[in-house]
Amino acid sequence: MKILIAxxxxxxxxxxxxxxxxxxxxxxxxxxxxxxxxxxxxxDPDLIIADIMMPFASGLEIVGAAKxxxxxxxxxxxxxMEQESVVLExxxxxxxxxxxxxxxxxxLSVRVKRFALGQPPRNS
Amino acid sequence: MHLLKDPDHIAVVSLxxxxxxxxxxxxxxxxxxxxxxxxxAGMIADVVGDGYEAVERLKAGPVYDIILIDLQMPVMxxxxxxxxxxxxxxxxTPILAMTETTPEEEQYNCIVAGIQDCISKPFDLNDxxxxxxxxxxxxxxxxxxxxxxDRGALTEIVNLFLTRTPKTVQEMLAEAxxxxxxxxxxxxxxxxxxxxxxxxxxxxxxxxxxxxxATYQKDAGTMGRLLRRFCSVFTRVETLLKQEIQ
Numbered sequence: 001m002k003i004l005i006a007x008x009x010x011x012x013x014x015x016x017x018x019x020x021x022x023x024x025x026x027x028x029x030x031x032x033x034x035x036x037x038x039x040x041x042x043x044d045p046d047l048i049i050a051d052i053m054m055p056f057a058s059g060l061e062i063v064g065a066a067k068x069x070x071x072x073x074x075x076x077x078x079x080x081m082e083q084e085s086v087v088l089e090x091x092x093x094x095x096x097x098x099x100x101x102x103x104x105x106x107x108l109s110v111r112v113k114r115f116a117l118g119q120p121p122r123n124s
Numbered sequence: 125m126h127l128l129k130d131p132d133h134i135a136v137v138s139l140x141x142x143x144x145x146x147x148x149x150x151x152x153x154x155x156x157x158x159x160x161x162x163x164x165a166g167m168i169a170d171v172v173g174d175g176y177e178a179v180e181r182l183k184a185g186p187v188y189d190i191i192l193i194d195l196q197m198p199v200m201x202x203x204x205x206x207x208x209x210x211x212x213x214x215x216x217t218p219i220l221a222m223t224e225t226t227p228e229e230e231q232y233n234c235i236v237a238g239i240q241d242c243i244s245k246p247f248d249l250n251d252x253x254x255x256x257x258x259x260x261x262x263x264x265x266x267x268x269x270x271x272x273x274d275r276g277a278l279t280e281i282v283n284l285f286l287t288r289t290p291k292t293v294q295e296m297l298a299e300a301x302x303x304x305x306x307x308x309x310x311x312x313x314x315x316x317x318x319x320x321x322x323x324x325x326x327x328x329x330x331x332x333x334x335x336x337x338a339t340y341q342k343d344a345g346t347m348g349r350l351l352r353r354f355c356s357v358f359t360r361v362e363t364l365l366k367q368e369i370q
Contacts, residue, residue: 009317011284015269018277053313080316082332102320102328105271 001116004028004045006036006062007078008054012101016049019105020112033057037065040073047115048075049108052086060090067094074115078103133250136257141166143189143260148178148205149222150197154245158192161249174198175205182209188217190256195223195230195242203237210238211349216356218259222247235333236346238353240326263361265323266368281321282369286362289318293358296334300351308347309338324361330354 003025007013010031017027028043030036034056040048048066052059059077066073074096079087087098097111145167149155155171162169170186172178174197182188191209195202202221209215219239223230227242234242241255269278296311312334319327330350337347 007317009314010288011281011318011321014284015272015281015321018272018274018281022273022277080313082335101317102268102323104268109271 001046001112002026002028002043003112004030004036004039004043004048004050006030006033006048006050006054006059008032008051015105016108019109023109023112025112025116033059033061036062040065045073047112048073049078049112050075051078052083052090053080060086060093063090063093063095076111076115133253136253137165139257139260140253142168144168144187145170145256146178146181146186146188146191147171148173148175148191148193148197148202150174150194154194161252162192164249165253175200175202175208178205179208179213182213182215182217190259191217191219192256193219193221193239195221195225202239203233206234206237206239207349210353210356216360220255220259232333235329235353236349238349262364263324263326263357264365265325268321268323279369282365285318285322286365286369289315289358290362292318293355297351297355300347303342303344305338305342309335312338319361322361322365324357326357327354327361330357 003020005013005016005027007016008031013029013031017029020027028039028045030039033054036050037057048062050059050062063075063077066075076097076099077087077090077095078099078101080101090098099108099111145162147155147158147169149158149171150173159169159171170181172181175193176199178191178193179200193202193205206219209217209219221230221234221239221242222245223242224245227244230242240259243252243255266278269281272278292311292315296308296315299307299311312331316328316331319331330353334347334350334354337343337350
């Protein structure tokens with residue numbers, strides 16, 4: 001899969017990238033929301049992993065953009081523990097899954113695999 | 125009292141064995157019970173009767189691997205003693221608190237005072253051993269990165285952490301100096317992600333409190349204490365990580 005990762009924390013971004021590459025995915029990395037919004041249009045990814053709290057454009061804006069497209073792109077949002085209300089908002093906008101930080105790379109890998117197999121989690 | 129040869133238990137006890145513990149406890153029955161439990165794990169235990177005596181003992185020079193302290197004591201309670209141990213004596217010795225209330229209630233004040241963990245009394249001995257072993261192990265956990273399955277990638281992430289994080293810490297401290305709490309919050313939030321990657325639990329916990337302080341109470345004194353504690357734990361994490369990747 002071609003996966004777009006939007007995360008403003010460089011260490012976490014690189015860690016996620018390394019793991020997904022190891023799983024055989026192609027990755028597009030974005031260090032903020034604005035870059036992510038631009039690259040979604042340019043690169044047409046199969047899946048988006050986006051942090052909720054980012055400079056310039058939030059994860060919520062990214063969910064919105066991914067769902068406004070003709071062919072919707074599935075989005076997994078990353079959130080800190082105390083941001084639960086925002087996670088609900090992300091789901092209302094159409095987010096497909098979420099992972100709470102800090103998370104294990106195994107968890108990330110397994111959740112991504114479900115999208116690759118065409119089994120997105122059912123949250124509606 | 126004798127435990128099964130469960131491998132987890134063996135690993136825990138081998139971490140504790142030979143370690144020196146200062147126990148601050150005013151109840152004599154508890155004093156004997158705790159001493160017995162520590163001896164059972166092969167530890168050396170010195171007992172004092174309150175927080176003041178604990179501080180005086182530490183001032184006199186003996187070095188301990190861990191401090192076990194009751195929160196509710198006459199003369200000087202566990203919190204006040206912890207604050208003096210961290211601020212005045214500048215000791216980084218791990219502290220495990222014991223309480224007759226629920227540990228969740230005490231957790232916030234514990235973190236602010238520089239106490240890493242809290243256990244409720246009466247305690248289960250396995251729980252006590254496990255918590256002490258955790259405090260005696262490294263202040264981070266790279267097993268979160270096992271999923272990379274690659275030594276080179278692991279080294280890259282640790283190096284990235286070591287080069288980038290000190291800068292963010294400096295920026296957070298500079299903003300705290302100016303009492304710009306919104307920016308402090310932003311840096312603390314960012315640091316929470318990166319310290320989470322290397323599994324530095326105490327740092328993550330401290331950052332969570334710093335974020336809370338920056339959003340709600342905005343008390344400069346408490347913030348100062350949290351930041352000082354953060355810096356001293358961070359320095360320790362940094363030193364150990366550098367050794368790890370050499």
